[in-house]
Each structure stands twice: as structure tokens, then as C-alpha cells.
Amino acid sequence: MRFLATALLLTATLAQADDRPLRFAVVDSWAMPLAQIENGELTGGIMFELFKETARELGRPAAFHIVPRARIEQALLSHSVDVRCYVSRTWIEHEFNDYRWTAPLMVQRDLLVVRDAPADKLETLPSQSVGTVLGYHYPRLQPLLDSHWLSRDDARNQELVLKKLRIGRYQYAISSEFALNWFNRELPEAERLRIASVIEETPLSCMVLDAPEVRADEVLSVLAKIKASGKIEQILDHYR
Template identity: 25%
Template sequence: MAAERVLRIAIDSAWNAPQIVFQHDQPHSGLFIELFEQIARNSDAKIAWVILPRKRLVGAVENNEADLLCHLNPKWLNLSIPPERWSGLFITQENVIIQAAQHPQHEINLEQASFLNLGTVLGYHYPKLAAQMQRGLIRRIDSPSQEVLLKNTQNGKLQHSIANRLNVEEFNRRSPSGQQLRIVQTVDIQDTFCLLAPQPNIPAAQLKAAIAQLHSAKQIDAILHR
């Protein structure tokens, strides 16, 4: 009998709902878990989770300690990685500016911002705002995770923050009436992809086909609308 194939998927230990829900330090449920499980089924493989802090994820894939790392964009990395090691589209991410309900609502002209303190997540890259951040016109106020960022915005420690719309909507579903975060404006919408190891356990062509099948077979639509 042939040995069962194993797909080693690297995941961020700081991810939160709705992407991943952890129980007893192990991934239990969430949008990304469902997507990863579908990729594994499409690959005829079982999953082995490689759970690491964000700063170690790319290194694990580069060292062939994991086969796949998803929800990345080449623009976010300071590495030159051959195009053939990137999958097609994984999922689209919308970054939005948020604020607590008690603050007056007004859009921010981000291109002309001056000395704006903006809540961000440590280690996250914001290409649309990179130039203003480098010039000091937008000052990052980092939180260790998206969940902490949302809580700090809700309690008024941060007046404005940038966050993933999916996380904001999930956070608002869990928040009492009157304490939901307000989405002020969209900053950008970015495609994200999966990075493949140089020598993955499963052939790269098969992994790419399994990820592409999420969209071609409308599997992702079924998962998103559950």
C-alpha cells in the first residue's frame, strides 16, 4: 500500500477568527482551515500543521520545513523568489480604515496625511501606505496581532487603524451593540497567493492545480457562503 501523502502547511500562530480559531494551541476551525483542508483534498493528501510565529514562517518554507504558506503577496517580502514558486490566486484581502463608534466619522486623505498615528499589526506590510510611512507622514502604532489591534481601536487607545475587513466584520459580530467598530474607508484590495517550498512533499504543479481548483470549481464560493 502506498504511503499517505502529507501536505505540511505553515500557519501563523497569531492568526485569529475568522481566518483560524485555535483550541489548545491547535487549529480547530475557521475560513483558512476550511480552505487548507480543501486544498489537501484536492491534492489527495492529509495535512500536517506547522505552527510558527509570523517572522519564522517564510524561513520555514524556504528551508523545506513546510510545503505551503498561504495569504502572502510577493510585494510584502524583501526576498527575490522565482515566479514558479508562487501559486495563482488564494484569496482577496480588503484593507480598511476603522475607528471606534464614539469618534466622529470622516474619511482620511491618506495621500496627504500629515503626522497621522495609525494602528497597524507588527510585521504586516501596507504597500499602499509605504511611501507616507517612510517619510514619517503616517506613524505606525503596532499591535502584536489583529485581535489586539481591534480591541485597542474599540477602547479608544487608537483613533484610527488599518485592518482586514473580514476580521473587522467578525469582531463586530462578537461585540455588544453600540461598540462595533466603524469602517471609514477602503485603503486597498490585494490579491494573496501561496508560496511553495523549493522542494515540496507534493509536486509543485499538483499543489498549484489544487489551489487553482478552489476557484475553477467554485469551492471557495461554497466555503465563503457557509
């Protein structure tokens, strides 16, 4: 009798997991091509396509939780999101033992970008402000900030950083390759921002909550399948 009750409870739990939306974290500072956020809703971009494909493969509805960058780790600690993607272990301060990591799904290349200044490497720049995204951590930039040789000029998202560079608010900015290519796509060749140097390349993964209602094994398996199928590269190609 006890076995039957346990089996029924497990069956009910699994049925609820199928009905319950999978909650994906969306950082509010993301911009295109990573994410299009309109009126507080995720409506397009690389992560939108990846999340929708993941939910489709799982046969579950997707829910997109817009989270301020400063509160993303609290959202994980409180289990208010099930999946956080586009993240590296080097970017987080806590272990988050309740979450399991996928293998790397894509790579972010961070670039030193210029408008009309001479191309140079980060470590050889004259003392000045550099365009950065509020809340982003840049490991190679940090020693230069600590020495007060360089300072940050923060903007809310990557698109605003590049817009400020284009109008001359500073001479140099740090940008992901995805964001730079998207920003340049409709500009005349002569007006496009240029790469001064590659700062670093970071493999990015997803974190999945290990809980019965999430079914972490299934989510991890589906993300691995999407990666192996070449679907992620197809999504990225839409925005290159």
C-alpha cells in the same frame, strides 16, 4: 536493469509522497476569521477549511506548522513547509525559486477603520498613531511613516488591533475587511467600528514547494479546482 531500478525508486518516492503529510504554514499572528489557533494548534477558520479541503482532494494527511511571522521566510528557505497561503508577491523579500505560485485565490481589502472619529483618508489624517499588526507591511502607510507624520501602534494580531481601537487607544486603525466583519458581528449596531476608507485591495495566492515528495503540479491543480468550483467563496461566506 538500470531502468527497472529507476522505476522502482520513482514508485517508492510517489508512495512516500502519498503517505507524507502536506505541511501547511500557519502564521502565528493570524486571528479569526482567518485562523483559530488554540494551544498551538490550528483548529478552525478560513485557512483551516481551505487546507483541510486541499488535503482531502489530494487524499493526503495535512500537517499545520505554526510559524512566527518573523520566521516565515526562513521556514520557506529551509523547506520546512510545503504550502504557504494567504500571501502576495508584494509582501515577500525573496524570490523563493523553489516554490511555485497559484493564481490569486481571494482578495484582501485593507480598510482604514474608526470608532467615533470623523471618516477620512489615510493621507489626510492629522499627525498621530495608527493601529497596525506587528510585522505587517502597509505600502500606502509607509511614506507617512517615513516622514514621521504617522506612527505605528502595533498589536500581535488583527483582533487585538481592533480591540484597542474600540477602547480608544487610538482613533484610527488598519484592518482587513474579513477581520472587521468578524469583530463587528456580535456588537450592537451603535457600537460597531466603521470604515473610513478603503486603503488597498491585494490579490492573495498560495506558494507550493516544487519537490518530488510534494507533487507541486497536483497541489496547484487541486487549488485551481477548488477556486473554480466556488468552494473558496463558500468557505468565505461561512465567516461573513
